[in-house]
Amino acid sequence: MNVNLPNPLLEAKAVAKHFGGVKALRDVSLTIRRGEIYGLIGPNGAGKTTFFNCMTGLYVPDGGGFTFDGAPLIADAPDKAAARGIARTFQNIRLFGNMTALENVMVGRHVRTKAGVLGAMFQNAATKAEEAAIRQKAIDLLHYVRIEERAGDLARNLSYGDQRRLEIARALATDPKLLCLDEPAAGMNATETEQLRDLIDGIRRDGTTILLIEHDVKLVMGLCDRVAVLDYGALVIEDVPAVVQKDQRVIEAYLGA
Amino acid sequence: MDIFLQQIINGLVQGSIYALVALGYTMVYGIMGLINFAHGEVVMIGTLVTITVAGSLIKAGMPVAVAGFAGLMAAVLVCMALGWALERVAYRPLRNAPRLTPLITAIGMSIVLQNLAMMIWGRNYLTFPALLPKMDFEFAGANFTMIQIIIVLVSAATMGGLLLLVYRTKLGMAMRATAQNPAVASLMGVNINRVIAAAFVIGSALGAVAGVMVGTYYEIAHYQMGFMLGLKAFTAAVLGGIGNLAGAMLGGILLGIIEALGAGYIGDLTGGFLGSHYQDIFAFVVLIVVLMFKPSGLFGEKTGDRA
Amino acid sequence: MNFGRFFRSTVGIGLTAAILLALPFVAATGGQAWVRILDFAILYVFLALGLNIVVGLAGLLDLGYIAFYAVGAYTWALLASPHFGLHWPIWAILPLGAGLACFAGVLLGSPTLKLRGDYLAIVTLGFGEIVRIFLNNLNAPINVTNGPQGITLIDPVSFGAFKFSGTTQIFGFALSGPQKYYFLLVALAILVIIINIRLQNSRIGRAWQAIREDEIAAKAIGINTRNLKLLAFAMGASFGGVAGGIFSAMQGFVSPESFSLLESIMILAMVVLGGMGHIPGVILGAVLLTVLPEVLRYGVGPLQMAMFGKMLVDPESLRMLVFGLALVLVMRFKPAGLWPSPERQRELKETGK
16 A cells, blocks of 8 residues: 655554444554645544544554654653644534633643743743743734634634634644644535635645545545545545545445445 | 451441442432532431431320331432422533532532521431330341341342332433433433433432431431531442442442441551541542542443543 | 823722721721731632632632641641740741642642542542541540640741731831731732732643633643643642641631631632632632621621520521522522623623523
8 A cells, every 4th residue: 555655744554443342443554645635534433533533642542553753653642642743623613612712822832832830920031932922823823714803702702613713723823743624614604614725725835734534525625635535444545536536435435335 | 356247247237328328429420420419418308307207206106116117208208309409409500511510509509408407407416216126136246236237128128129210110211321321312202301300309219218227327416417428428439430320339338348347447557546536537548549540430331531 | 001091000009009008907996806807808818819720720629628728737836836846937837838738739639630520529528528537636646736626826927036926016006916917918818819810821821721621622732631730739739738827827726627628618619609710709709708707797696686586597507508508599690700700701791691
């Protein structure tokens, strides 16, 4: 299979996960290259989110493993995955509801900043400078996802589309090498999906690799450089959209042969 | 050696009371994930109601057996009503609130019930009427009483009844389904409100029985007695694996025995440094140790927060 | 900066300062007992703001907070009283008390903080009871705590020759002991308010709030939730330790009775009723819950005597009943507290709840 792909960012090797007797992932191997938008699709229950959770440290895989950015990814704690440069959004948006939009993004800087309790108490110069940098970066990111005018509002009061954007901004605040989006277009209308598409494309152009898990096949095929299809926990195919679209097994998986 | 057997017997008796109270915690927790701090207070009110009802009937010249039975029934009914009201008035409006909210409400209700009880029954220790004949037995150097035997038998029978209810009736099935997955259960036509109310009512009835037994056993009662009892029963539920009925029963008995043995031997173990008045710390030490090494309890399934 | 706002805030601060300065002298006209009540109100402000870091910011339900207060109080009592004949100075005992309380917090928190929040509640509650049982019983065979009788004749706070007990003449004013403690406590309270504000708007404070809001999402953006929860818990414990030390010195006497579960719940109630995570709300909660019971004590008794000719309801139990009911009602109708933060207030209005 993908033996000598150039410039890999993430390699999954024979990742397996089962819940009781249910095999949610059967030896899934795939490779995400630097700078691409990589789509992961499959029918409901195919194991997409399980794969995602294994990769981001929420689940520990029962077999196989990941190599990320040239070193093995020890997937047992989500915070370590984030520190390595993997950021994610959630299928059912998880924001910090009682914090403002700006604060949500500022928290995202946590893993890239250092100030501790003593710094906060004594407000030394280094802490002040870092705090100002965090704030500036957060404001910039809110601009970037175009919700800067909602900066002072509580996250829970934002519209659905804005909440999606805020979650992406928060993920970007961790300076990710790989940004994983779990069904970002779910529940969006055509216009919103179109805007999201532009946003994702822009993020990639600015240098961040993207893993996109999506139900919306049209969005995936139009946006992704390469696509992998999961069915019953196993990898069906991994190729460019034009090939995947014509693959008989994919058509069967989706039409439920 | 005889002290060992003696403490096992004492522990078994105390443990069956813990087990009954623990069931009330575990049922509510299993179904709605709430630590009902006020449950110990329900038990206390069961004891005090029995004192009032049975005590006044005995004074009026009723036979002790009749008065005792009437007292028990009164306690069960009052506690069931109280359990129902607690759920309906205090907890149901908070069903979708953040976790801290119902927990704090539960603490508040516990304080309210304690102080209401103090206003009704006063702040002094009350004597529990002697409802059972005093008879002593001896076995292999250990003493035990008729009361102890009856306590163990009654709690065994009550728990057997609960198991029948949960595993053999439609309501029981609905309860188990709700504990597994409330959303799916409600899609399948289970009335969640009824199931939760039932858990409170049944748990309170068990608590009332436990309350009467505590009163009979120790012969005194007090408006603050529910707190420590409740705390230990909760520990028993965690020890057995919270949400698990059989676990609560075994956890209760195990905790009773650990406490009794601990109190019996702590002096020897610490070279006389700590005495038997440290009995109450065993429950908490057990709780902390269990949570440290086996947070799902001895018989519980491993569950984590869902993503 | 807007000059109007600057002017207003300066006037506000000046006015607050004037009131804070005048209060102990106004209260003294009603007797030193009222100054002492005032002292306790401020001590509770300090305690409640310490707990606010744990409960309000990090969202951890700590029901054994008073145990850390007890650790601080007994540290002071044992090291500065005739009980062991030790009279250590404040700069040694206060940090030691805070350190020991912090250590106890870490010891208790490290196994439990990785578990679900409600386990923490029950474990801290159990810990509080363990501490109380030990304080009550550690008088034999070696007399460490002097058991239920407690420890008496504890040294007051003193800096060099300046003692906080007894009356002193300063700038022509005669300051009583409670009045001096008042100023010390106000200074400490201001310090803890500043720490609270600075923490709240810091990297660590934001991470705590994120954990409070959604732990899984917090982990996903790289927050080590376990360490940060431990940090919040240990910090709260240290504040409890400091407050305990001052309490010990101010009273001159400690006994296990002062460290019951009810005290823990009362401090929690101050945080929750006032406005979880909102500093002015917590201060309001602490002052209300310290002063109201005193008013009830002095008011309800005589009022009942006047109206009914006898005591129908004992003021102490009425106080507790009101407490309990307040907790239930506030959770039901004002879950963000009596004085929630402006953002949350706005949110409640917008969602029409």
